[in-house]
Amino acid sequence: MRNSLQKTAQLGLLIVALFTFLGSDQDARFQSLGHKVMCVCSCNQVLLECNHVGCAYSDRMRGELASYVDRGDSDDLTLQALVQKYGPTVLIAPTTTGFNRVAWVMPYLVLVLGLTTVVLIARTWRTRPQIIPASGVGRASGAELERYREQARKDTQV
């Protein structure tokens, strides 16, 4: 008797835990997906952040999203369903397929190209032979000395 009570309690706990975790997982999925789509009421806001008073879309879209998540559709399937219904602008960022890949690649490409250019230019400048006075360094005085002092002041910002 005691053993069966214990088993029932354990089963009950397991069910509660399962529902809790499944529920929280669905909540997390709803939150995550809701931040991957835009509200299409032209408010330019993320679906779950749209607080456009009297918005004719956000409530309906949230309901649809919740029903997809409850049904157990995968993330891809859910997003596809929303794209089918509202068009590609419903996704908050370009996909990583086809021409949309260009959107993601370009900034990094520009960064790499820029870095390479800067490093190459810097190396070219550094490897150029320095002009060395033919007969040693003379001691400066007067206006020339003042010019050097001014240059030193500018360089060191004292």
Added chain:
Amino acid sequence: MSQIGSFALLLALVLSAYSFLAGLVALTRKGRGAERLGETARRAGIAVFGMVFLAALVLVIAAFQDDFSIAYIFHHSNRDLPGAYKFATLWSGQEGSLLFWSLLLATYGLVLRLRYKTDSRLFAHASVIIAAVQVFFLLLLNFAAHPFAVMQGLPQDGNGLNPLLQYPEMVIHPPMLYLGYVGFTVPFAFALAALIMRYPGEKWIQITRRWSMVTWGFLTCGVFLGAHWAYSVLGWGGYWGWDPVENASLMPWLTGTAFLHSVMMQEKRGMLKTWNMWLIFATFLLSIFGTFLTRSGVVSSVHAFAQSSIGTWFIVFLTITFVVCLVFYVKNRSHLRSEHKLESLVSRESSFLFNNLLLLVACFTVLWGTLFPVLSEAVQGSKVTVGPPFFNRVNVPVALLLLLLTAVGPLLAWRKTSIESLKRNFLWPALGAIAIGAALIVVGIRPWKDMTYLYSLMTIMLSALVGFTVISEFIRGGRVIKGHTGQSLFASMVQLAHRNTRRYGGYIVHFGVIVIMIGFAGAAFNRDKEQEMGYGDKMSLGAYTLVCRSYTQEDKPNYSSEWAIIDVFKAGKQIDTLYPERRFYKASQQMATMVANRSTFKEDLYLVYEGLNQDTGRPIMKVHLNPLVMWIWVGVWIMIAGTVVALIPNAVPVRVTAPARIQAAPVGAGD
């Protein structure tokens, strides 16, 4: 009334066209006649200010007099609109804002033309360029976006100002932003003038240094006032949404920031002349491009003005400007040869180079992301949305690298720095930053759990690193002065800053930047909750418990409002009462939310009254808990303070004279 305004605008166009043409002719000829012609061009330029000012004044008076025979006033004002917003009517619509732009340009032009004695020939060239820009805006105002168009019939009342714009900051945000946008015309004009003239030396940069900094300061204020307005009014709990209009203001700010850094290399070392020239060209072009984005309807934005045909005008103007810049660059590029070369990769020069590269990559990313929907439509036949995930993914790492450079840069000497000296100066700040990172992990930040937490932790650590290097720079310099003068360390640091205001003002700006970055880092830990709240209902988020005490209504001439009275409890003790509100603006028949925000250094408790649940009829409240947001606004004040310090003239440097017994040897004396 409208006839006076129309006439003033037409006269302003004629005068600025004369200022441009007569100035141009005067510059291409020599002799007394040319001088006299140039002087008439300068005076015509000054008179443009009078005419544009008159036109703007007429529009403002019309707003205050509820003159709805003017279509612009009918569309953007109403009888019950409060006085401050009637004044703001001037820039709240397409035509008025273009008039305001023109007025600011005329004001900058006036100051420039009054100060022409500094270098009359350089100023004459710059004046002609500004007149050309002014001609464009006055053409727009006279023929494409006329602010004095009249209504058929006389309406009893106007449509009212957009409710989103009826917020105190909107009286100051657009002027600040426009002062920034328009202000970059002046350094642009000087840069192009210097290129056209093959102006010797870097004096033009010294002349425009203050213009550039003041303009950059205004743009900084404008950008952050916009962010604060979005945070306070739009009610979605954020301050930056990477909206095309926000992006439009950020792009010239990024290139302008790059220019303010790299121009120092030109001043001190005669390097990067071509780069700087194109940076300032790009900044000006991006300012105009931003205006084009906001007004053409090319990209959709919640902030944009109504779609119109003036986009074509902007494209033509941008193209002409770019071609003019390119032609003179190709013609006179030999004048922009660098005087020195980079001597070491570990030097102040190289840190500026990389800083510029990163700022431009960030700018490119913003531009690319803003325009990609248009490109996608052209290539794929369908638009896509480019939202925050795209911009954040690219720009957050870039911002972290920039922070690292901000920390390292001041420790590098011009020309070359030894690794040993870098290690010596970098050790303690780096250890301090690591200690802060470790403390944050102990407190509970788990960077391995989520990328945003990792970015947040890195942001705070790098900000600490910058902060420590800035403080160490002040202390090190202050100690040297203290050793010489015997003053207190604080007084010595003040004197240090006064000796080189630009450098130490710049450090204060950097300090402001890190305070802002810490504020941004807090966004990783934002939380929110939405719930129906009837009388006596409770809602808890974080350490706070909110209890709905009551709902109430009020009717005002301009709007009727409904607000909730929410008591805020923390640890069982009432600490505040908040009043989130919904307004219904009568003239425009539009609803708007007024956020209630309890802001502290630790976090903002941000409450939005979202409306009634259509099924249950019960009010819905949304509460956001946004950590560290106040740091952003405090950081902006520090940045402004730093900019002001950098604008103060240096104290006369103390000259150290050589001891009498050391004689300068004659030239060529050997050894």
